[in-house]
Amino acid sequence: MAKRSLFKEFTKGIIKENPVLCLVLGTCPTLAVTTSASNAIGMGVAATAVLVCSNAVISLLRKVIPDKVRIPAYITIIAGFVSVVQMLVKAFAPAINDSLGIYLPLIVVNCIILGRAEMFAGKNPVLPSILDGLGMGVGFTAALLCMGIIRELLGSGSLFGLQIMPVRILIFILPPGGFFVFGMLIMLANKLNERSGKKVKTSPCDGCPMSENCADKACEKTGKEAG
Amino acid sequence: MESKLHVSSSPHFKGNNSTRRIMLDVIIALCPAAIAACVIFGLRSMVLIGVCVSTCVLLEYASRKIMKRDTTIGDLSAVVTGLLLALNLPVDINPLIAMFGCLIAIVVVKQMFGGIGMNFVNPALAARIVLLVSFPSAMMHWVTAAGAPAAAQIDATTSATPLAAAPGVYSYIDLLIGRCGGSIGEVCAVALILGGIYLVVRRVISPIIPCVYLATAALMSLIVGLDPLYQLLSGGLLLGAIFMATDYTTSPVTKWGKVIFAVGCGFFTILLRAYSNMPEGVSFSILLMNILVPHIERLTTPRTLGYVKKAKGEKK
Numbered sequence: 001m002a003k004r005s006l007f008k009e010f011t012k013g014i015i016k017e018n019p020v021l022c023l024v025l026g027t028c029p030t031l032a033v034t035t036s037a038s039n040a041i042g043m044g045v046a047a048t049a050v051l052v053c054s055n056a057v058i059s060l061l062r063k064v065i066p067d068k069v070r071i072p073a074y075i076t077i078i079a080g081f082v083s084v085v086q087m088l089v090k091a092f093a094p095a096i097n098d099s100l101g102i103y104l105p106l107i108v109v110n111c112i113i114l115g116r117a118e119m120f121a122g123k124n125p126v127l128p129s130i131l132d133g134l135g136m137g138v139g140f141t142a143a144l145l146c147m148g149i150i151r152e153l154l155g156s157g158s159l160f161g162l163q164i165m166p167v168r169i170l171i172f173i174l175p176p177g178g179f180f181v182f183g184m185l186i187m188l189a190n191k192l193n194e195r196s197g198k199k200v201k202t203s204p205c206d207g208c209p210m211s212e213n214c215a216d217k218a219c220e221k222t223g224k225e226a227g
Numbered sequence: 228m229e230s231k232l233h234v235s236s237s238p239h240f241k242g243n244n245s246t247r248r249i250m251l252d253v254i255i256a257l258c259p260a261a262i263a264a265c266v267i268f269g270l271r272s273m274v275l276i277g278v279c280v281s282t283c284v285l286l287e288y289a290s291r292k293i294m295k296r297d298t299t300i301g302d303l304s305a306v307v308t309g310l311l312l313a314l315n316l317p318v319d320i321n322p323l324i325a326m327f328g329c330l331i332a333i334v335v336v337k338q339m340f341g342g343i344g345m346n347f348v349n350p351a352l353a354a355r356i357v358l359l360v361s362f363p364s365a366m367m368h369w370v371t372a373a374g375a376p377a378a379a380q381i382d383a384t385t386s387a388t389p390l391a392a393a394p395g396v397y398s399y400i401d402l403l404i405g406r407c408g409g410s411i412g413e414v415c416a417v418a419l420i421l422g423g424i425y426l427v428v429r430r431v432i433s434p435i436i437p438c439v440y441l442a443t444a445a446l447m448s449l450i451v452g453l454d455p456l457y458q459l460l461s462g463g464l465l466l467g468a469i470f471m472a473t474d475y476t477t478s479p480v481t482k483w484g485k486v487i488f489a490v491g492c493g494f495f496t497i498l499l500r501a502y503s504n505m506p507e508g509v510s511f512s513i514l515l516m517n518i519l520v521p522h523i524e525r526l527t528t529p530r531t532l533g534y535v536k537k538a539k540g541e542k543k
Contacts, residue, residue: 171357180335
C-alpha cells in the first residue's frame with residue numbers, strides 16, 4: 001500500500017476505481033440530481049469538498065479515534081463538514097441549493113465519503129488521504145457530469161440550461177431514464193477497464209473492486225459478495 | 228430389419244410447429260385489426276404499420292450483426308413486434324417517434340437481453356410505455372375516426388378516446404365496429420375478437436389468459452362502479468388481453484400461473500383506469516405482471532411425478 005505513488009492514489013478514483021461506476025457507491029445522489037448538467041457539477045463539487053476535508057481530518061485523528069466507535073466518530077466529522085458546505089452553498093449559490101434540495105444535507109450519509117474514510121483515510125497518512133479524496137471526488141463529479149449531460153441533452157434538449165435541440169425525450173429526465181443511462185455508463189466503464197487489462201476473476205472476492213482494501217475478507221470466507 | 232432401429236433420446240414425435248409458423252399465425256390474426264385500422268383511419272395507418280414493421284426488421288438484423296450473432300429475422304418475431312407497436316400508436320404520430328419506439332422494442336428490450344425468448348417484458352408494450360412517458364402530447368393526440376358520433380368530435384381533427392369521453396357519447400355498437408378515437412389497432416373490437424378466435428382455434432394461444440383477464444376486468448368494473456361491457460370494449464383492453472398478455476416469453480407456462488397472471492392484469496387495469504390520473508391502464512398492468520412472471524411460476528410449479536410430500540419436521 002505504502003509503495004504506491006501519490007499520483008496513483010489520485011488517478012485510481014477517476015476510472016479504475018470510479019466510486020460511482022465501478023464501486024457502485026453513492027447511487028442515490030447520482031440518480032436523483034443528474035437531471036441537468038449544472039446540478040451534477042454542484043453536487044459533485046460539494047461532495048468533493050466534504051470528501052477531501054473529512055479524509056484529511058479522519059486521517060489526522062486515526063490514532064486517536066478508538067476502533068470500536070470509529071463509525072460514529074467519522075459520521076460526526078463528516079456531518080460537521082457537510083454543515084459548513086451547506087451554509088456556504090446557501091450563502092453564495094442559492095440557486096444550486098434550491099435545485100439540489102434535500103440531497104445537499106444528505107451528503108452526510110453518502111456511501112462514498114464514509115467508504116473512503118473507512119477503507120482509506122482511517123489507515124493512511126494525511127497526504128495520500130487527501131489525494132485519494134480528491135481523486136474519488138473528481139471521479140464522482142465526472143460520472144455525475146456524464147450522466148447529467150446525457151440526461152439533460154436527451155430529456156430536455158438543452159445543455160447547462162441552453163436550449164440546443166428541439167426534440168425532448170422526457171423519459172431521460174425521469175427515474176427510468178436515469179437508471180438506463182446509469183447502466184449504460186457502468187457498461188462503458190467495465191469495457192474500458194477490461195481493455196486496460198484488469199486481472200482475471202478467480203475467487204469471488206476478485207469480482208469485488210473493494211477486495212484490496214477489505215479488512216476481514218469476510219466475503220471470501222462465506223463465498224458471498226460484499227453487501 | 229436391424230438397420231431400421233434408430234436409437235435416440237426423446238422426444239420421438241415432433242409436431243411441425245415452429246417459431247416462424249406461430250408468428251405467421253399471430254400476423255394473420257392481427258390482419259383484421261390492421262384492415263380495420265386502414266378502413267377507419269385511412270391509408271396513413273398502413274404507412275405507419277409499414278414504417279414500424281420495416282424498422283423493427285432492419286434493427287433486428289443490424290443488432291444481431293453488430294453483436295456477431297446469427298440472424299433471426301427469418302422467424303418473423305420482429306414483424307409481429309413492429310405490427311403490435313404500430314397498432315398501439317395514434318395514426319398521426321411522427322414517424323420518427325414511431326422509429327424511436329422500434330429502437331426501444333427491438334434493441335433495448337429484446338436484443339440487449341439476448342433476443343427472442345429472453346426478453347423479460349413484452350417489447351411492443353415496453354416501447355409503447357416509453358413513448359407514452361416521453362411524448363405524452365403526441366401519444367395522446369387521437370384523430371377522430373370516420374363516422375364517430377358528432378358529440379365526440381370536440382374540434383375538427385381530434386376526439387377523446389371512449390375512456391376519456393363523457394358517458395353516453397359512444398354506444399356499444401360504436402365501440403364494436405370502431406367508430407371512436409384511439410390508437411389505430413385498438414378501436415375495432417370485432418376485428419380483435421376475430422383474431423383472438425383464430426389464435427385459439429389454431430391453438431397458438433390458450434384461452435385461459437384472455438378469458439380470465441376479461442372476466443376479472445368485468446368483475447372489477449362492477450366492484451368500482453363502472454359499466455363492465457363499456458370497459459371491456461373500450462381502450463386497449465381487448466388488444467392487450469388477446470395479443471399482448473399471451474406473449475409466450477412473458478407469460479407463465481403453468482395453468483394456474485396463467486390464471487394468477489390474468490387476474491393480476493385485470494385487477495390492475497381497472498384499478499389504474501378508475502383511480503390513476505392516466506386514461507388507460509392496460510399496458511402498465513401487463514408490464515407489471517410480466518415482471519412478476521418468474522415468481523408466479525415458482526409459486527405454481529407442478530408436482531414432479533412420483534414426488535412424495537415430506538412429513539412435517541422431517542429434515543432432508
